[in-house]
Structure formats: structure tokens, C-alpha cells
Amino acid sequence: xxxxxxxxxxxxxxxxxxxxxxxxxxxxxxxxxxxxxxxxxxxxxxxxxxxxxxxxxxxxxxxxxxxxxxxxxxxxxxxxxxxxxxxxxxxxxxxxxxxxxxxxxxxxxxxxxxxxxxxxxxxxxxxxxxxxxxxxxxxxxxxxxxxxxxxxxxxxxxxxxxxxxxxxx
Numbered sequence: 001x002x003x004x005x006x007x008x009x010x011x012x013x014x015x016x017x018x019x020x021x022x023x024x025x026x027x028x029x030x031x032x033x034x035x036x037x038x039x040x041x042x043x044x045x046x047x048x049x050x051x052x053x054x055x056x057x058x059x060x061x062x063x064x065x066x067x068x069x070x071x072x073x074x075x076x077x078x079x080x081x082x083x084x085x086x087x088x089x090x091x092x093x094x095x096x097x098x099x100x101x102x103x104x105x106x107x108x109x110x111x112x113x114x115x116x117x118x119x120x121x122x123x124x125x126x127x128x129x130x131x132x133x134x135x136x137x138x139x140x141x142x143x144x145x146x147x148x149x150x151x152x153x154x155x156x157x158x159x160x161x162x163x164x165x166x167x168x169x
Contacts, residue, residue, distance in 0.1 A: 008032045008086060012043060015079045016072065024051040025068060028097045029104055032090070039090035044097045045072055064096035103163045109138035116166040119143060121159055131155075132166055 009030040020026055028044040047055075047062050055062050073094040080086070103109055103117070117135045125131070131153065133145030142154045143163055 005032045008041065011083070011085055012041070012076065015083075016043075016076060019075050020045065020072070021048070023068070023071065024048050025064070025072065028101070032086075039086075039088050041086070041090050041092050043072065043076065043092070043094045044101075045069065045094060046097060069094045069096070100164050100167045103135075103138075103165070106138055109135065109143070109163075112165060113137045116168065117145060118164050118166045119145060119155060120161045120163070121155065122161050123159065125153075125155070125159075135163075 009032060012030045013027055016027055024047065025045050026048045028046040030041070030043050032039070032041050034040075045064055045068065047064060051062065073092060076094065077092055080092070100118075101108075103112060113135050115135055116132065119131045119133070121129050121131070123129070131145070131147055133147040133153065136144040136146060136152070138144075138157070141157050143157055143160055144152065144154045147153050
């Protein structure tokens with residue numbers, strides 16, 4: 001089933017590529033999963049890097065809006081209905097990755113280096129399964145942070161359940 005999930009996420013990427021470019025957006029992450037008896041195709045979109053950089057130069061910030069999500073959802077839903085690649089019923093959900101976005105790929109770790117992150121481990125390290133710190137990066141399969149006490153910590157990505165941006169209010 002993992003192979004089928006991978007093919008579906010690759011198909012979504014292919015179908016959306018040009019459309020997202022035309023609309024100043026990019027695909028952040030896609031997953032196709034079963035939760036209980038239901039299947040969900042979750043598509044996370046973000047503002048395209050070029051748009052983000054241009055906005056920053058002008059002192060502006062643009063976030064993914066509900067209109068962006070609706071636009072992508074309508075387009076993708078129509079294309080998937082035409083192609084009909086998924087045999088089971090599923091719910092399509094398009095959203096932004098959110099303020100507490102999970103970091104998946106090298107590019108995510110590079111982009112958010114210097115930011116505060118929450119690292120959730122499968123097994124406790126120094127008595128903790130959750131460690132917060134400043135992200136230094138993903139180097140040779142190790143997530144490196146500077147923890148709250150100023151210590152550099154390194155965790156094999158195999159031992160990490162997830163790494164997310166921390167939200168501080």
C-alpha cells in the first residue's frame with residue numbers, strides 16, 4: 001500500500017505543478033492515509049518561495065488564504081475526477097501547513113534553520129520525549145538543535161517522530 005500512496009502523492013504533485021506556479025503557490029506536502037475506516041488525501045500548500053522573497057523585499061507578508069485553498073481544492077478535485085486514479089472513496093482536504101508546520105524534507109530544515117522547533121522522539125532522551133530548541137539543521141540524517149539550556153543536541157531522524165515549528169504566544 002505504501003507504493004500506492006507514493007504514486008498518488010507523486011500524481012498530485014504532477015497535476016498541481018503548473019497550476020500552483022501560475023497562482024504563486026507551491027506544494028508543501030501531500031499524504032494519503034486511512035484514519036479509521038475513512039481515507040483522506042491531505043494536500044498542504046504554501047506561498048511560493050519567489051513570491052515570499054519578493055514580498056519580504058517590499059516589507060509585505062502573504063499567507064495562504066482560504067480562497068487559495070478553495071482554488072486549489074476545486075482544481076485538484078476536477079482533475080482527479082477526470083483521471084480517477086483512486087479506487088476507494090476519500091476526502092480531499094487542502095490547507096496551509098500552519099504555524100506549527102511539520103518539517104519533512106531537507107529544504108524545510110534549511111528554510112527554517114534558526115527558528116524555534118519542537119522535536120518529538122519515539123523514545124525519551126535525557127528523560128524527555130519532547131525537546132524544544134533552535135533548529136540548526138538536518139545534517140547527514142541528524143536533526144541538530146540548540147536546546148533551552150544552550151546545549152547542542154543531535155537526534156537521528158530515525159529516532160524522531162516529528163519536528164515542527166514551535167508556536168509561542
